[in-house]
Amino acid sequence: MTRTSIREVARRAGVSVGTVSNVLNRPDLVAEATRARVRTAIEELGFVRNESARRLRQGHSRTLGVVVEDVANPYFTDVAKGAEAAMNADGFDALLCTSDGLAGKEQRCLEFLEEQRVSGVLITPVDLRPERIARLRARGIAVVLLDRRDSTADACSARVDHAAGGEIAINHLLALGHRRLALVTAESEPEPCRERRTGAERALRQTAEASMVTLYQPALTATAGQHAAHRLLDLTPTPSAVFCANDLLAIGVVNELMRLGVKVPAEMAVMGYDDIEFAATAATPLTTVRQPRHALGWAAAEMAIAEATDGMAHDHQHMVLTPDLVIRESA
Amino acid sequence: MTRTSIREVARRAGVSVGTVSNVLNRPDLVAEATRARVRTAIEELGFVRNESARRLRQGHSRTLGVVVEDVANPYFTDVAKGAEAAMNADGFDALLCTSDGLAGKEQRCLEFLEEQRVSGVLITPVDLRPERIARLRARGIAVVLLDRRDSTADACSARVDHAAGGEIAINHLLALGHRRLALVTAESEPEPCRERRTGAERALRQTAEASMVTLYQPALTATAGQHAAHRLLDLTPTPSAVFCANDLLAIGVVNELMRLGVKVPAEMAVMGYDDIEFAATAATPLTTVRQPRHALGWAAAEMAIAEATDGMAHDHQHMVLTPDLVIRESA
DNA sequence: CAATGATCGTGAATCGTTTCAAGCTGTGCT
DNA sequence: AGCACAGCTTGAAACGATTCACGATCATTG
Numbered sequence A, B: 001m002t003r004t005s006i007r008e009v010a011r012r013a014g015v016s017v018g019t020v021s022n023v024l025n026r027p028d029l030v031a032e033a034t035r036a037r038v039r040t041a042i043e044e045l046g047f048v049r050n051e052s053a054r055r056l057r058q059g060h061s062r063t064l065g066v067v068v069e070d071v072a073n074p075y076f077t078d079v080a081k082g083a084e085a086a087m088n089a090d091g092f093d094a095l096l097c098t099s100d101g102l103a104g105k106e107q108r109c110l111e112f113l114e115e116q117r118v119s120g121v122l123i124t125p126v127d128l129r130p131e132r133i134a135r136l137r138a139r140g141i142a143v144v145l146l147d148r149r150d151s152t153a154d155a156c157s158a159r160v161d162h163a164a165g166g167e168i169a170i171n172h173l174l175a176l177g178h179r180r181l182a183l184v185t186a187e188s189e190p191e192p193c194r195e196r197r198t199g200a201e202r203a204l205r206q207t208a209e210a211s212m213v214t215l216y217q218p219a220l221t222a223t224a225g226q227h228a229a230h231r232l233l234d235l236t237p238t239p240s241a242v243f244c245a246n247d248l249l250a251i252g253v254v255n256e257l258m259r260l261g262v263k264v265p266a267e268m269a270v271m272g273y274d275d276i277e278f279a280a281t282a283a284t285p286l287t288t289v290r291q292p293r294h295a296l297g298w299a300a301a302e303m304a305i306a307e308a309t310d311g312m313a314h315d316h317q318h319m320v321l322t323p324d325l326v327i328r329e330s331a
Numbered sequence C: 001c002a003a004t005g006a007t008c009g010t011g012a013a014t015c016g017t018t019t020c021a022a023g024c025t026g027t028g029c030t
Numbered sequence D: 001a002g003c004a005c006a007g008c009t010t011g012a013a014a015c016g017a018t019t020c021a022c023g024a025t026c027a028t029t030g
Helices: A006-013 A017-025 A032-045 A051-058 A074-089 A103-115 A130-138 A162-175 A191-205 A222-234 A247-259 A277-281 A293-310 B006-013 B017-025 B032-045 B051-058 B074-089 B103-115 B130-138 B162-175 B191-205 B222-234 B247-259 B277-281 B293-310
Strands: A063-068 A093-098 A120-123 A142-146 A156-160 A180-186 A211-217 A241-244 A269-271 A288-290 A318-321 A324-326 B063-068 B093-098 B120-123 B142-146 B156-160 B180-186 B211-217 B241-244 B269-271 B288-290 B318-321 B324-326
Touching: A006 A017, A006 A032, A017 A032, A051 B051, A063 A074, A063 A103, A063 A293, A074 A093, A074 A293, A093 A103, A103 A120, A103 A130, A120 A293, A130 A142, A142 A293, A156 A162, A156 A293, A162 A191, A162 A241, A162 A269, A162 A288, A162 A324, A180 A191, A180 A222, A180 A247, A191 A211, A211 A222, A222 A241, A222 A247, A222 B277, A241 A247, A247 A269, A247 A277, A247 B277, A277 B222, A277 B247, A293 A318, B006 B017, B006 B032, B017 B032, B063 B074, B063 B103, B063 B293, B074 B093, B074 B293, B093 B103, B103 B120, B103 B130, B120 B293, B130 B142, B142 B293, B156 B162, B156 B293, B162 B191, B162 B241, B162 B269, B162 B288, B162 B324, B180 B191, B180 B222, B180 B247, B191 B211, B211 B222, B222 B241, B222 B247, B241 B247, B247 B269, B247 B277, B293 B318
Parallel strands: A063 A093, A063 A120, A120 A142, A142 A156, A156 A318, A180 A211, A180 A241, A241 A269, B063 B093, B063 B120, B120 B142, B142 B156, B156 B318, B180 B211, B180 B241, B241 B269
Antiparallel strands: A288 A324, B288 B324
């Protein structure tokens, strides 16, 4: 409980507090000998600087918040990891928060981050209205929207071109000769999923005799995918290929089809979207559209840091990364 | 950038700063009318209290750190979620950090948390020596070891009885009539995995004619499981049942076996350990040993909060939760 | 009416840093 | 010697909250 402050260190090293602070922050200003003396004092006392005091004095922190929809979702954790790596590389710390897809919790996360006086926030918004973004920015907090297009918003954004991703997927299936297609997505169609569908529909229009039926499931989970498999088989005519809005759904579909004795891809081709770790190791390794998750997080973090550093003189950037096709065995 | 402080709020509401602080922290001490006036001032100015100043003054924070080995691992995120839920319920905030299994990063996480003056830390230690624990506790930081037995350590701990889990798994396989067993685990056998093996071996000894060969894989991943599948088939005699140290491995094994045309569980039964979300939706739904992850995190958080609150008068607790068998189809 | 409490508010001290103007040395130059 | 200057160091003033001893007000009561 011995609260060791910079003051004790100073006394022990026989210098002033200002000097200790300099050793900590601008060591080059301090003479070699003094520096060493202070360093050993710090060591001996086991001093750890009080970040709160530091922040209070400086008025801001080298800390950025990352608000994701669900920490238990590998997609988000990969993005978060990319973001954290970029932040660490620039000497920033990351504060990871989950909104659990709840507007209320998202709100609480943002308040928490505001109280911490973070200098920026990366967020996959569940219910972030323009005025809330404006409020954050008015406080001098850089905001980068993750994976949301909302270009009207007064903030930077980093996203993946999901429409292109949807096109890529459908074009692949069409190239394989499939004409009766199905799309499985979620009822509460999140923006990225809608874009994928838009891209898919756009690609479909290029080929006259191709058709696509859309199935809405309650969630983007493997369980939902399993149910979708049954609905797919009930369809007449049965589609020969399915594009799932994410890998979780696709894995559920593939596994359930295999259980039901339907051969993938011979009797039904299945494509996913995301390329999560499991995609490679599904019952039938999943052909999917890879999102550059780590790169997305990294880029977003860099943008936030740039905005936080530039201060006022800042033009919002809208970065768009393009996903790519990963061909495995399911299609 | 308008840094609104309690001072501006006070001026606007025509009261002293002390009163504003009281409205924030002990509203019952403030007369109805004043309270309302202050509240609207806060609202109008969009005031958000500066947590750093608060912490600095109070000397501690209602914040706990959670250091996990890998945020991208659903097991840890589930535990973390349980912990966060418990903390929020008690008005604490959680700071989630990843050590990525690296001693160096773990060290950095702990320093970060110390600088934040958290009042407690839940940690799945990768390389946490007693002196480091002592150091944390000397600073008045409660420490709860997650999922590590190390009862010699001067800290609370919350863990799952993995030996019991191992026994449960093997007993289930034995009860099904299997006699030639295999165990797949990781080369760098983490403590929980070693315990599972110990329990498995203990259970095995009860049945005279049963044998078990142990396969070490480079990691606890689905990919490693796929490789393991091949090694299993190369064994003579081929085992009739496999117990994998975690579900990821088991999923890899199941999927690869299915690909190779080996029927699960008819030709080879497979059991996992953890009961992650995917376990239920694997090619063959996985029979596994469920760990009470959420409860583990919750319990650990409660212990940390208790220790942080009790202060000195505190006896370390060692909580042990028992896992249970989840029978699906793979065994 | 004076004394007693209860109820509210006040304002200064404090937490541990960072920052910066100013001071102190010692060296080199004229 | 006198001066300029660089290199170090100092010490006090912030930062924005909380806390607490102390006033102020007012109703109650003997």
